[in-house]
Amino acid sequence: xxIKLAVAKTNKYATSESGDSVEVVERPxxxxxxxxxxxxxxxxxxxxxxxxxxxxVISLLSEGVRDGAAARAASDYxxxxxxxxxxxxxxxxSIDLQTATMVITRNNPLPVYIASNDEICTFDDECNxxxxxxxxxxxxxxxxLEPGLTVVLFTDGLVHAGSRTGDGLDITTFLEAHVxxxxxxxxxxxxxxxxAMELDRGRPVDDISVVVIQVSGRQSDSVxxxxxxxxxx
Amino acid sequence: xxIKLAVAKTNKYATSESGDSVEVVERPxxxxxxxxxxxxxxxxxxxxxxxxxxxxVISLLSEGVRDGAAARAASDYxxxxxxxxxxxxxxxxSIDLQTATMVITRNNPLPVYIASNDEICTFDDECNxxxxxxxxxxxxxxxxLEPGLTVVLFTDGLVHAGSRTGDGLDITTFLEAHVxxxxxxxxxxxxxxxxAMELDRGRPVDDISVVVIQVSGRQSDSVxxxxxxxxxx
Numbered sequence: 001x002x003i004k005l006a007v008a009k010t011n012k013y014a015t016s017e018s019g020d021s022v023e024v025v026e027r028p029x030x031x032x033x034x035x036x037x038x039x040x041x042x043x044x045x046x047x048x049x050x051x052x053x054x055x056x057v058i059s060l061l062s063e064g065v066r067d068g069a070a071a072r073a074a075s076d077y078x079x080x081x082x083x084x085x086x087x088x089x090x091x092x093x094s095i096d097l098q099t100a101t102m103v104i105t106r107n108n109p110l111p112v113y114i115a116s117n118d119e120i121c122t123f124d125d126e127c128n129x130x131x132x133x134x135x136x137x138x139x140x141x142x143x144x145l146e147p148g149l150t151v152v153l154f155t156d157g158l159v160h161a162g163s164r165t166g167d168g169l170d171i172t173t174f175l176e177a178h179v180x181x182x183x184x185x186x187x188x189x190x191x192x193x194x195x196a197m198e199l200d201r202g203r204p205v206d207d208i209s210v211v212v213i214q215v216s217g218r219q220s221d222s223v224x225x226x227x228x229x230x231x232x233x
Numbered sequence: 234x235x236i237k238l239a240v241a242k243t244n245k246y247a248t249s250e251s252g253d254s255v256e257v258v259e260r261p262x263x264x265x266x267x268x269x270x271x272x273x274x275x276x277x278x279x280x281x282x283x284x285x286x287x288x289x290v291i292s293l294l295s296e297g298v299r300d301g302a303a304a305r306a307a308s309d310y311x312x313x314x315x316x317x318x319x320x321x322x323x324x325x326x327s328i329d330l331q332t333a334t335m336v337i338t339r340n341n342p343l344p345v346y347i348a349s350n351d352e353i354c355t356f357d358d359e360c361n362x363x364x365x366x367x368x369x370x371x372x373x374x375x376x377x378l379e380p381g382l383t384v385v386l387f388t389d390g391l392v393h394a395g396s397r398t399g400d401g402l403d404i405t406t407f408l409e410a411h412v413x414x415x416x417x418x419x420x421x422x423x424x425x426x427x428x429a430m431e432l433d434r435g436r437p438v439d440d441i442s443v444v445v446i447q448v449s450g451r452q453s454d455s456v457x458x459x460x461x462x463x464x465x466x
Contacts, residue, residue, distance in 0.1 A: 001464075001465040002462065002463065002464050002465060003461070003462070003463040003465065004460070004461070004462050004463075005459075005460065005461040005462075005463075006458070006459070006460045006461075007457070007458060007459040007460075008456055008457070008458050009456065009457040009458070010455055010456050010457070011455070017263075018457075021259065022459070023258065023259065024257075024459065024461055025256065026254065026256065026284070028284060030250075031463075032461060032463055051259070051261060051295075055292075055295045055296075058291075059288075059292055062284075062288045063288075095463065097465070145465070185460070186458065186460050189458075190456070190458075193456060220464035220465070221464065222243055222244070222464050223241055223242065223243050223423070223426060223462075223464065224240070224241070224242040224243070224251075224461075224462065224463055224464065225239070225240060225241050225242070225419065225422075225423075225460070225461070225462040226238075226239070226240040226255070226257065226459070226460065226461050226462070227237070227238065227239045227240075227418070227419050227458070227459065227460045228236070228237070228238040228239075228257055228265060228457075228458070228459050229235065229236070229237050229238075229456075229457065229458040229459070230235065230236040230237075230238075230264075230265055230328065230457055231234075231235050231453035231454065231455050231456065231457065232234040232235060232236065232330070232378070232453070
């Protein structure tokens with residue numbers, strides 16, 4: 001088996017900085033975690049918030065703290081730092097090799113899409129963003145690592161795309177049409193981002209981040225790989 | 234312009250864990266940094282060391298600490314934690330968008346290869362790994378971000394490849410042959426790793442990590458991308 005993870009990310013039109021932060025970190029007991037946060041509003045202020053949240057979470061995860069505890073710590077930290085006045089959404093998805101599971105942690109009203117060989121479902125139980133209240137707890141879903149499992153998560157820029165014209169992205173239909181061929185995760189992330197940007201006529205109304213994680217059954221060559229592509233202005 | 238970064242990484246034969254750690258982190262004032270450490274010996278103990286070093290460095294970089302100061306802090310920290318008995322090599326390469334430069338920081342006797350449009354040179358002045366002495370300082374080289382700039386760094390598994398049979402990799406010749414076509418950084422990293430593994434008959438005598446960073450002149454689509462590929466046993 002092999003895990004493939006892809007991120008595609010763009011800024012709100014005419015802002016120099018995305019208010020979203022996405023980072024990947026190695027887990028000390030084996031595996032990786034991807035952490036995605038969207039800070040309230042956009043631009044520099046939002047970036048500071050999302051970056052503070054992601055930094056806190058990856059620092060705790062890299063010390064072996066469990067995902068749920070890391071999310072609660074980030075919430076308390078943001079609440080304390082900004083006196084409950086600023087919120088952020090937070091998602092963590094971990095490939096935990098100790099338990100051979102994928103662990104999805106949500107402090108984000110937006111659903112996480114989970115596609116397996118049989119069906120596409122959403123992990124969309126109600127939950128709160130972090131930072132506004134004491135004792136904000138994340139929702140956690142854990143599942144066995146099995147070939148064919150694909151998880152898609154995103155920030156709200158993706159679902160707000162097209163809102164200026166009353167259009168919108170139908171993510172379930174998109175995944176139904178594409179996920180069975182087991183396309184490369186980067187293709188899924190790129191296609192969702194491209195469709196969203198087209199709905200916004202190339203001028204995204206909000207920062208957009210898309211993360212896709214896929215468990216593939218293909219024979220692996222025992223080489224770990226990572227790539228980053230960073231456009232400069 | 235666009236920055237492309239690629240990592241390829243494999244374990245010493247018959248060890249479950251690589252003693253190398255490589256992580257990428259976003260810089261708070263714009264840009265990214267890649268941090269690579271190789272802990273003394275191999276297996277679990279080495280991984281603990283390299284992971285401790287990389288964690289310390291990315292945590293400081295993500296707070297805005299400059300690369301040289303982060304490397305010195307990591308050295309003091311390792312020296313204090315392990316009483317000067319354990320060493321690690323450390324490399325940091327940063328794309329700093331504040332200064333529009335690439336900053337290469339070395340606490341590693343191995344050279345870093347720097348290919349520009351004109352020539353291939355090595356940054357190979359003598360320097361020490363961290364952890365063994367107080368006041369270990371890194372060497373730092375800084376250069377303008379210009380299309381065609383390609384930087385290649387690696388852990389010692391790459392240069393030890395073939396040592397059982399007296400063979401070795403000629404990295405300069407390899408880069409001279411390939412770098413002008415501006416191949417994808419992942420292709421360079423994969424090819425170097427593949428050649429090294431072939432010299433070791435598919436059974437690497439040491440953990441190997443290769444990092445390639447390329448400044449490309451190609452028109453970018455303003456989308457940031459990241460991929461991770463993680464083989465499972």
